[in-house]
Amino acid sequence: MNYEERDPYGMYKGMNSASLRSSAALSDSMNQHGGPGPQLMGADTLIGNDVVSLSDDDLGDIKELMLDMKSGHVAYAVLSFGGFLGMGEKLFAVPWSALRLDTVNKRFVLNVERERLQDAPGFDKDQWPDMADSEWARGIHAYYGSKPYADALNR
Incomplete structure (x- = not known):
């Protein structure tokens, strides 16, 4: 949907x-x-949207949007990838700036191939990382080749 x-x-x-x-x-x-x-x-209309790679491979769908309550910016989209009927799926915090909205096909595009996403730092739905940890954030942004929005705000 x-x-x-x-x-x-x-x-x-x-x-x-x-x-x-x-x-x-x-x-x-x-x-x-x-x-x-x-x-x-609207944030609630984005939950469940498909995410594809540049080569049009299905990478999953958006499960949640993580908001930075101090700045009011969307920090991450939580992407679900893999598994079947919710079993065995892995979650990934993808920097919001790494996603591009495809308005023609009504989905998001992530400049990461399927194989690279499989090796990305992810987490289980029962063990979320501390997304407010700056070291964790730097690692995630480095992996996806994006810049933390906080760095842009401090300039």
């Missing part, structure tokens, strides 16, 4: 996929349908 299908308030109603194909058309498309998306989106 994608964000348009999970939209209880109709905020994405009337979004025209064809008009979202270029970033130049984003502001025009927002004016056409009158809603906030795709530049501002």
